[in-house]
Amino acid sequence: MAKDPRAVDDDNHDEQGASPKELLFAACRSNNTDLLSEVLSQFTKDPESTDPEEPKEEESKDEEEDEETPLSKFLNESRNSLGYTALHVAAKYGNPEILDMLLDQEGLEVDPLSHMEGDTPLHVAAQYTSEDPEAGGYLIHLLVDAGADPRLKNNGQQKPIDLVDPTSPEIRTYLSEAEAEAEAEARQEAAKKAFDADIARQTKHGGDIIVDDLDEAGSGPASDSE
Template sequence: MADEEGASPRELILEACRRNNTSLLEETLADLASSASKAKQDPTGYVAKTLNEAFDGVGNGCLHVAATYGNYEILDLLLDQEGLEIDELDHLEKDTPLHKAVRYVNTLTPSTWSAGHPIVDILLDAGCDPRIRNKAKLKPVELVDPRNKDLRTILQKGEYNFTSAGDVVEEEDDGPTGSASDSE
């Protein structure tokens, strides 16, 4: 679907992620879905495949790019796309988008750290795994500036929630209470 006269869908997606350009991303996703429909392909699958294969020159996927720049609105749009790989590793550091989000928050001044926390929150809420280690064997929580106790707590809670998600104990249902021998 590469347009010979302009940027490819991959280039448009990555540019939208860099610039927090929600209009460009929405338009590109709509164009991809329309092209898939015309070609009698599954639009949702085609959009997801295109997003999952959109890497920049150094191997960052679209979620990585949006997280690197702290672009919440783009992350919100991307995370609404069915079939998007949310724990994709970049090619250089083997970082997940969550690692990139923590690195982004670390670039902020301590007085503005809290403004970056929603970037981490949205990725955790979407199901990004905070237990994944990068090439340096570090989890996102281990990248947090030691002075940023709030972000450390957010990631620790996220890790706990992710780990304990399957630990729900269900009570057995023994049926109605009381003795069956009482009835005759």
């Protein structure tokens, strides 16, 4: 069967004349931090601003969080022929320096799913523990510290902890604790949203007026006694 000419070959390429995407995956595969820095330097975080002293329009916090830079868009959308992002490839080849550099980029998605298995980079890092437990464990720590969710399941209904090498119980313990912490944070966030929604509902239905009425009622007897 002929190979799709549109697919990016993750194992063979010529760096001379290669596209930024090809160079990105070459850097992630070979742990070439200089090459990755070169690729990242081709993108600017604020291409619309031409004058550094020109005042910018103020944006809300939500707008700032949702804004995607050209660099983050490039990193999040770039996929190799296996449907892996740069994070997946760095984890697959056990390259923590590259992984750390990528995770430092603002707006990077830390839990993208591979096209075939539905693996997150954390799944891939967990699999790497079979090749090198120490390096795999370090990759896992980097990803979890950056916000990767250890509770996510791939297409085989496996969580990252299910893919950790059986001879690495300490890594399994770490992921188990990370799962519990993520679950606790999710419950806390859900409770906060429910509380805020309840307050908003009370206010909408005159909850603030009821409070004012109680205040007025409380002041009544005092006025009579005077």
